[in-house]
Amino acid sequence: MNRKVESQITQIIETHKKMVAELQVSGLEIIANAAEAIIRAMKKGATVYICGNGGSAADAQHIAAELVNRFECNRRALAAVALTTDGSVMTSIANDFSYETIFARQVEALVKKGDVFWAISTSGSSPNVLAAAKVARQKGALVLAFTGKRRSKLERLADICLCADDKSTARSQEIHQLAYHVICKLVEQSFA
Secondary structure (H helix, E strand, O other): OOHHHHHHHHHHHHHHHHHHHHHHHHOHHHHHHHHHHHHHHHHOOOOEEEEOOOHHHHHHHHHHHHHHOOOOOOOOOOOEEEOOOOHHHHHHHHHHOOHHHOOHHHHHHHOOOOOEEEEEEOOOOOHHHHHHHHHHHHOOOEEEEEEOOOOOHHHHHOOEEEEOOOOOHHHHHHHHHHHHHHHHHHHHHHHO
16 A cells, blocks of 8 residues: 555544544533433424435434434334435425525424424534524424534534534544434433
C-alpha cells in the first residue's frame, strides 16, 4: 500500500476514534435522555417520526426499521415512521408547494401531541428539516435532533440534541449511527 493512502486511512480512523471518545465523555447523558424520552412517549402510545436528507434519510429509515421490527431481540413492534419513504407524498408536496415543506406537511398530517419528532441534519440547517421541526413543536411533539454542527438552527429548535461536530459529514454520520444504535438497544430493552 502506498504511504499517502495509508496515511489518509489512518487519519480517518483516528478522527473517528477521537469522536467516539468525545461521545463517551459528553454524549452519554444525551443518549440516555433521548432513549428515556422515546420510551416514555411509546409507553403512552406515541409514535416516533424520523426525517433527514440524503444519508440522513437512509438513517431515518434504518431507525424506523430497528424500532418497528427488531434491533437485537424479538419483542412487540414499536410505532416508528420514516417520513422519507413515500415518494408519491413527497413529490406531490414538492410539486404543489415546495421541497422545503416535504416533511412539514407530513408532520402536519400525522404528528400528535406527545409524539417524538427525530430530525437528522448534519448541517443543522436543512430548510425542510427545520420547517418540520417547527411544525412538530407547534403540535406538542418532543423534538430530538441529531446534528453535525454546534449551535445550529436545528439545535435551537430541539428539546434534546446530539451534535457530532466535524467538518466531514461522513464522520458525523458515523457517530450518529453509533448513537442511534445505542438508543434503539435501550428502547428495545424496555419493551423486551
